Amino acid sequence: MQTSTRSELLLKRSLAAIWHPCTQMKQHESLPLVPVARAEGCWLHDFDGRRYLDAVSSWWVNLFGHCNPRINAAIADQLGTLEHVLLAGFSHEPAVALSERLARATGGRLGHCFYASDGASAVEIALKMSFHYWRNMGRPRKTRFVSLAGSYHGETLGALAVTDVRLFKDTYAPLLISSDQVVSPDWRLAERGESPRDYAGRCAQALERHLEQYHDVIAALIVEPLVQGATGMAMHDAEYLRMARAACDRYQVHLIADEIMTGFGRTGTFFAHEQAGITPDFLLLSKGITGGYLPLSVVMTRDAVYQAFYDDDVARGFLHSHSYTGNALACRAATATLDIFEQDRVIEVNRATSARLTSAASVIAQHPRVKHFRSIGMIWAFEVETADPQFSQRFFASALERELLLRPLGNTVYFMPPYVIGGDEIELLVQRCAALLDALPAA
Numbered sequence: 001m002q003t004s005t006r007s008e009l010l011l012k013r014s015l016a017a018i019w020h021p022c023t024q025m026k027q028h029e030s031l032p033l034v035p036v037a038r039a040e041g042c043w044l045h046d047f048d049g050r051r052y053l054d055a056v057s058s059w060w061v062n063l064f065g066h067c068n069p070r071i072n073a074a075i076a077d078q079l080g081t082l083e084h085v086l087l088a089g090f091s092h093e094p095a096v097a098l099s100e101r102l103a104r105a106t107g108g109r110l111g112h113c114f115y116a117s118d119g120a121s122a123v124e125i126a127l128k129m130s131f132h133y134w135r136n137m138g139r140p141r142k143t144r145f146v147s148l149a150g151s152y153h154g155e156t157l158g159a160l161a162v163t164d165v166r167l168f169k170d171t172y173a174p175l176l177i178s179s180d181q182v183v184s185p186d187w188r189l190a191e192r193g194e195s196p197r198d199y200a201g202r203c204a205q206a207l208e209r210h211l212e213q214y215h216d217v218i219a220a221l222i223v224e225p226l227v228q229g230a231t232g233m234a235m236h237d238a239e240y241l242r243m244a245r246a247a248c249d250r251y252q253v254h255l256i257a258d259e260i261m262t263g264f265g266r267t268g269t270f271f272a273h274e275q276a277g278i279t280p281d282f283l284l285l286s287k288g289i290t291g292g293y294l295p296l297s298v299v300m301t302r303d304a305v306y307q308a309f310y311d312d313d314v315a316r317g318f319l320h321s322h323s324y325t326g327n328a329l330a331c332r333a334a335t336a337t338l339d340i341f342e343q344d345r346v347i348e349v350n351r352a353t354s355a356r357l358t359s360a361a362s363v364i365a366q367h368p369r370v371k372h373f374r375s376i377g378m379i380w381a382f383e384v385e386t387a388d389p390q391f392s393q394r395f396f397a398s399a400l401e402r403e404l405l406l407r408p409l410g411n412t413v414y415f416m417p418p419y420v421i422g423g424d425e426i427e428l429l430v431q432r433c434a435a436l437l438d439a440l441p442a443a
C-alpha cells in the first residue's frame with residue numbers, strides 16, 4: 001500500500017473509532033490529525049517521510065527520547081518474567097526496588113509509596129489520604145482543600161475540584177466539591193519594581209492569613225512547585241514554598257507537592273521542592289517516572305501519615321485501589337529510567353543543555369513579539385503578543401509545517417524537550433520558532 005494512502009486510511013479510521021483527548025472533535029474537519037508511524041530520540045515520523053521534533057516531550061512525559069534502547073531492553077526483559085500481578089496481598093521485585101529507590105531520592109523522608117496509573121489518580125489518592133488521616137486523628141472537620149489560582153491537577157472530579165482553569169472546570173462545576181484558591185505567586189503578576197522573591201513572600205502572607213482563618217476545616221494545600229504548567233508555565237520563587245511549608249506546619253495543614261510535571265529533573269533538580277529545602281507531606285509523581293513509556297503514578301508520604309492508618313480496624317486503613325496498581329512493566333521502565341539518571345549524571349548534564357538552549361534562544365527572548373521570556377531547568381516559555389483568538393491552533397499548525405511539535409497554551413509558547421535534545425536540534429528548534437514569530441501577522 002502507498003504510504004500516503006496508509007496515512008489517510010489511518011486518520012479516517014482514527015476519526016471514526018477514537019474520541020481523542022482534550023479535543024473538540026469538530027475542529028478536525030479543518031485541522032488534520034497527525035499520523036505517527038514510529039518515533040526515535042526527539043523525532044516523530046509519519047508514513048510519508050515527514051518528521052516532527054517533539055519539543056513538548058509528548059505531553060511532558062518523555063525524558064530520554066522515544067524508543068530508548070535501555071528502557072526498551074528493560075521492558076523486554078521484564079516481559080519474559082512477570083508482566084503484571086495484583087498488588088493487594090502480593091508483591092514483586094520491580095515495585096519494591098522502585099519504592100526503595102524513590103524513598104532514597106527523598107532522603108528517606110517520604111518512605112511509603114502508594115501506586116496508581118495516571119497523574120489525576122495520584123491527586124485523588126492524596127486528597128483522600130489527607131482527609132482520612134485527619135479523620136483517623138480525630139479531626140473529621142478537616143474536609144477542605146486549598147490550591148493556587150490557575151492551578152492544574154488533572155481532570156477527574158477530585159483533581160478538577162482543586163484545579164483552577166476555567167475552560168476545563170466550568171462545565172463540570174455542579175459536580176465538584178468546592179475548594180479555595182489563594183493568589184498565585186506567578187512572578188509575572190508582581191508589581192513594578194517588586195522582585196519575584198518579594199512577590200512570593202507577599203503571596204505567602206495571603207496564604208498564611210487564609211490558613212489562620214480556616215485551618216480548622218482545611219485538610220491540605222496542594223501546589224505545583226516552582227512551575228504551574230497547564231495554566232501557562234507560570235513560574236515562582238522557591239521562597240513561596242518555604243513560607244507555605246512553615247504556614248502549613250503552624251496551622252496543621254498538609255502540604256501536597258504535585259510534581260507530576262516538575263519531578264524527575266524538569267526544573268533542574270531531581271524534585272522541584274528540593275530548591276526550597278523543604279519536604280512535603282505528600283509527593284505526587286507520574287509522567288517522566290517511566291521515561292514516558294507507560295502509565296504509572298505514585299503518592300509518596302511520611303511515616304507519620306502511614307502510621308495513622310496502621311490499625312486492627314480495617315476501616316482505618318486506606319481502602320483505595322486500581323487494577324493496574326504497581327504494574328510490573330511500568331515499575332521496571334521506571335527503575336530503568338532511574339538507572340539512566342545515575343549512570344549518565346543527568347541532572348549535571350542537563351545544566352549544560354539548559355544553558356545552551358537558553359543562550360541559543362536569545363533570538364526569541366529579544367524578539368519584538370515576545371514578552372516574559374523565562375526558563376527553569378529544562379522548561380522555557382514566553383508569551384506572544386497577538387490579537388488572534390485562534391493563535392494557539394494556528395501556531396501549532398504552522399510549527400508542524402516547519403517540523404516542530406509545539407502546542408501553545410493560549411498565547412504562551414513553551415519548549416519542554418526530551419533531555420537528550422542535541423546541539424543541532426536545539427538550533428533547529430530555536431531558529432524555526434524564531435522564523436514562525438517573524439511570519440506572524442501584525443498584532
Ligand SMILES: Cc1ncc(COP(=O)(O)O)c(C=O)c1O
Nearest residue numbers: 118119120152153154229260261
Ligand atoms: C501538575 C499536574 N498534575 C496532574 C496532572 C494530571 O496528570 P494526568 O494527565 O496523567 O492525569 C497533570 C497533567 O498534565 C499535571 O501537569
